Amino acid sequence: MKSEQADTPGVVIVGAGHSGGRAAERLRAFGYDKPITVIGQESHRPYERPPLSKAVLTAKAPVEPPFLLTDDKWTALQVKFLPNTSCLSIDRATTTVTLSTGVRLAYEKLVLATGLAPGSIPQLSLNDRGICCVNAFDDAALLRSHLHEANNVVIVGAGFIGLEVAASARQLGAAVTIIEIADRPLQRMLPMHLSNWIADWHRDRGVDIRCGRRIASHKPDEECHLVTLDDDSELKADLIVIGIGGKPRVDLAARAGLCVNNGVTVDAQCRSSDRNIYAIGDIAHHHPGHGRYSRRLESWKNAEDSAAIAAKDICGEPARYDQIPWFWTDQFGNNLQMTGEIPDHADIYERGRIGESGYLAFYTQEEQLIGAFGIDCGGDIRKARGHIEKSRPVTRAILDKAGLSLKISPNVSAAEELSA
Ligand SMILES: Cc1cc2nc3c(=O)[nH]c(=O)nc-3n(C[C@H](O)[C@H](O)[C@H](O)COP(=O)(O)OP(=O)(O)OC[C@H]3O[C@@H](n4cnc5c(N)ncnc54)[C@H](O)[C@@H]3O)c2cc1C
Structure with a gap:
């Protein structure tokens, strides 16, 4: 095991996604001058995810990831960026993290920004050709290449991501069927009248939405997948997209003994149950009594706000997360x-x-x-x-x-x- 110890360990950010990248940027903006290390499982520097189910899919030619900061701005932050690297564990007693490269890294403050672990469907394997998801940029780039060729697309999940992929696929001329296990789209997020309207809105634009249905079986094929639903209806598809969202990646936090409950429990400064460890973005669950909303949010705005609050608190500035939830989606x-x-x-x-x-x-x-x-x-x-x-x-x-x-x-x- 190699140990890396700078003069001062500074801040280590686990997760080089939206909130992790924004936290690094905000720390420098608020004057933090000690080392910042950003650890990312992916090969890309931080980028924003909203375009993945929209502009990235409909682009005529392959595009670059929608980076959070330009190359120059990212370089100017002078962070140590470790791509293709996973953080495997946290040792709170020695304030160190162990990385997949075998390195052990010390931290003064640790920021967890690990986002969502994509959901899976037992009958569908992402290793099969023509089965895609849209959780990360590389997934979206692969999906884009299939989508431009596809005639019949089956999308699993009528959450925002599934609906956005459906709108993109219709824009490209494919026939689209969405399979949704709940009685209506966006059941967890919208009241009945709005989610019923969204279903009709999609149907009017040619999307076949089957609610209250699940996949019973699937036969993979090079040319055409055969999907059987639990009402015995059959669908043929040359492309299947898994768009069912995901669960907060809390395994690191849970194994380190932090308080975890549908996300990492945080206070109004985005601090976890360990004062030296923060959780931001999709994994942060704001504890009742800290701010007016007690919940976990999966949104661009929350990634921005929670990153800024944690950075301010680390810099010793007064900060309080009390943001009003705000979400947008682009469709049709x-x-x-x-x-x-x-x-x-x-x-x-x-x-x-x-x-x-x-x-x-x-x-x-x-x-x-x-x-x-x-x-x-x-x-x-x-x-x-x-x-x-x-x-x-x-x-x-x-x-x-x-x-x-x-x-x-x-x-x-x-x-x-x-x-x-
Ligand atoms: C396709 C798509 C479309 C969206 N559209 C919208 C929209 O229109 N409007 C809106 O408000 N929101 C939208 N969102 C939600 C928004 O993008 C997310 O809420 C936001 O990206 C969350 O930021 P995050 O930093 O928590 O997670 P992410 O941006 O997902 O980043 C987490 C990063 O952590 C890395 N990681 C995980 N575990 C480890 C580990 N152990 N070690 C190292 N790295 C690790 C992951 O690889 C990932 O790169 C969309 C999301 C997706 C996926």
Whole structure:
């Protein structure tokens, strides 16, 4: 075992993805001048994942990874970047990590940014030709090469990634079927009316969505895969995409004895149960009592915010994670955005017609704005986020300014008061 010890061990970041790369960048921006080491399983320096299911797939020619920073900016950070290297274990007693290269590395502060472990389907092997996923850039590049040739695409999973791949595949002219085990797309993330609308929206654009179904069996073939569903229906596909999302990679943290519960449990400074170890991005589970939302978020914005909060705290600056969730997705040339929480039982104020560009919905409870959804109206969603952040009551003036009027109210008296 080789041991590497700089004058001061500095910060070691495990995971060279979005939040890991952003944490390195933010540390330097906040003035951190000690060594930073970034350990990454992949061969690429940090890049952003959202384009993988969209622009990377539809690009006419192969593209570069959508890097988080330009080459010059990445070099200017003066981080020690170890690509193609996995962190295997953490020894909290000696504050060291052991790498797949056999090196043992000391840390003063450790930042875990290991993202999601892709989900798998027992009947489908990624080693078979024509079965792809879209978790990392190399997966997306391979999928792109197949997608441009494919006629019949089967996508497993109607979460955002599966839906985005479906929209990309339709844009390229393929027939698309989505298999979804739940009763409706995006069941965990959206209320019934919105996820039903998304299903119809895709169906109107030629996507065959089969909800409440799972794959019973699969026969691999060079030319054509035969997929049988649990209702005995059969589908032929020249390309199958596994788009079922993943689970937070918490094995390192769990083996090191950190508190883990659907992610690494962190406080408002993104610190784990060990003050020297932070967890950011998709794996960070914000503990109840730290910030207004207690949950784990899988989003671009959360990767940005949690990386900045951890970097600030390491630099000794006051920092508190209290961000309003915000997510966007691009499908069929439209940009859908949502912020806050969108529960099933809320008063809904709407502008325009759902499905049309410019549609906006505010979700309120007890005269407080709790969430918003919009199509091609990022500016309105940004304003909504500001109202939620400041816990401003929703007044008639705010609704009028955004052109919103009451659509549905399970709570008629509150709504009547507002519309008076
Ligand atoms: C296809 C796709 C499309 C998306 N689209 C959107 C979108 O439209 N809008 C949105 O808001 N969000 C979107 N997201 C989500 C967003 O990209 C993620 O939330 C974000 O990338 C999370 O950042 P992260 O740093 O936690 O994880 P990642 O960016 O996934 O990085 C984790 C990195 O850690 C590495 N790693 C893991 N274990 C180890 C180890 N032991 N040692 C060394 N390295 C390790 C992995 O190889 C990986 O490179 C999308 C995600 C995907 C996959």
